[in-house]
Amino acid sequence: MTVSLSDITRAVESSYDGIWITDAIGTTLFINEAICRITRLKRENVVGLNMRTLVERGMFDVSATLLALEKQDVVTILQHVSTGVETIVTATPVFNTDGTIDKVISNVRDITELSALKEKLERAEARNLAYQNEIARLKSRLEEDGKLIAEDQTMQSVMRQAERIAAFETPVLLHGEPGSGRHRLARWIHDHSERRRQPFIKLGCGALPEERLERELFGSEEIDDTQGAARVRPGLLELARGGTLYLEDIAALPVAIQMKLANAFSCGVHYRHGGDKPVELDLRVLSSSTDDLDQQRRNGGIRNDLYYQVNVYRIDIPPLRRRRKDIPLLARQFLDQLAKRYGKKIGISTALLAKLRDAPWNGNIRELRNTMERLYVNSEGQTIVSGLSPAEGATHAAEGTPEEASLKRILEDTERRVLQQAYSRYETTYGVANALGISQTSAVRKARKYAIKVRQPGRPGVA
Known part of the structure; x- marks a missing residue:
């Protein structure tokens, strides 16, 4: 089967992309209909004219064809047309058998249209991420029955505070171990606020290096070298639009990020990394801290402005050892969740519940949850009657005794010395975390707790 010239012409004319063909000196031989649509130029105004003439007349700011003839190679450029259109042009020289150029064929695309399509795609991706986050949240709620155990008076007080503040937009600081x-x-x-139908986005503030954390939180704009268009990646501040942003361990944020975040909260807008266009904020901020945030502020661990922005309403969550009435109820709740997950219901003896209630639970609810899953997996009958480790089975000592206070000071002094030696040797939080076998978040938090100066990569030491 042979392909005729008319077949080729029809194919070129039907191309969605613009096709511009010139001879070996840059004189226009042919343009297809797409060129007229994209550039808004008329055939009669360009065919037969040299590209150099068109540039001199101001029809184009630069010619990919002339550059391809000069370099004798493929050239891709961003081109501005006098009609106000911005295009991306790839000019490809066609060579004779003797190595001389016969023609130049240019492929022309409307970058304005490409940018609009790209922006639509990125918005769709952002919505998809938000939907995925919401689906995960709803799934988690179904697994946990959406119920918080609060039979103990201390936790009932916490829930009354939470219920009261949920109806407002007030920033909340949650303090607890x-x-x-x-x-x-x-x-x-x-879930009990007016924003409950919108995304709930969580950020672990000490989980990422500073530059990646900035991009994750604020988003980024980068120029795509192949297309010349800005590639926009929305950050968590945008993904949380209309909903809630939860900043876990906020004091672990690097100081530079704290400053940028405080400015965003103050002005109601933020700027993506690499971008210069303001992005409006529409979210509620919830934060948490394990250490005393006021002490962190005095030690320079958190900026004054950010501290007062997030610490408008504080809720202190008691450790599990101070809400022992809730322990048996939580244990049964975790067993119910496991039964739904694995399709096997297992009970627990009253005697074992009493032991659970009296255990120290230094890891709090997380430790209790893990313990109940281990007991469930190891159970051989219909009721769990034993299986606690010696540490879990140990009864809690009287709290607040002089011996306990003295031991606490000794442990803190020892921890301080170990950390000071580690920072003196390894300097950065990542080095110390790796050497001591702890998370980088813990390394940051403990350095601020003991006011240890930490060297940031490429920066002088800061507290």
Whole structure:
């Protein structure tokens, strides 16, 4: 089967992209209909004219064809047309058998149209991420029955505070030990607020390096070298639009990020990394801290402005050892969740519940949850009657005794010395975390707790 010239002409004319053909000196031989549509130029005004003439007349700011003839190679450029259109042009020289150029064929695309399509795609991707986050949240709620246990008076007081503040837009600081339920209470507040139908976005503030954290939080804009268009990646501040942003362990944020975040909260807008266009904020902020945030402020661990912005309303979540009445109820709740997940219902003896109630639970609810799953997996009958480790089975000592206070000071002094030596040797939080076998978040938090100066990569030491 042979292809005729008329077949080729029809194919070129039907191309969605613009096709511009010149001879070996840059004189226009042919343009297809797409060129007229994209550039808004008429055939009679360009065919037969040299590209150099068209540039001199101001029809184009630069010619890919002339550059391809000069370099004798493929050239891709961003081109501005006098009609106000911005195009991306790839000019490809066609060579004779003797190595001389016969023609130049240019492929022309409307970058304005490409940018609009790209922006629509990125918005769709952002919505998809938000929907995925919401689906995960709803799935988690179904698994956990959406119920917070609060039979103990101390926790009932916390829930009264949470119920009161959920109806407002007021920023809330949740203070409590790791594993005490800060994240779950933050989500409960969101679920009972006017923003409950919008995304709940969580950020672990000490989980990422500073540059990546900035991009994750504020988003980014980068120029795509192949297309010349800005590639926009929305950050968590945008993904949380209309909903709630939960900043876990906020004091672990690097100081530079704290400053940028405080400015965003103050002005109501933020700027993406690499961008210069303001992006409006529309979200509620919930934060959490394991250490005393006021002490962190005095030690320079958190900026004054950010501290006062997030600490408008504070809720102190008690550790599990101070809400022992809730322990048997939580244990049964975790067993019910496991039964739904695995399709096997297992009970627990009253005697074992009493032991659980009296255990120290230094890891709080997280430790209790893990313990109940281990007991469930190891159970051989219909009722769990034993299986606690010696540490879990140990009864809690009287709290607040002089011996305990003295031991606490000794442990803190020892921890301080170990950390000071580690920072003296390894300098950065990542080096110390790796050497001591702890998370980078813990390394940051402990350095601020003991006012240890930490060297940031490429920066002088800061507290």
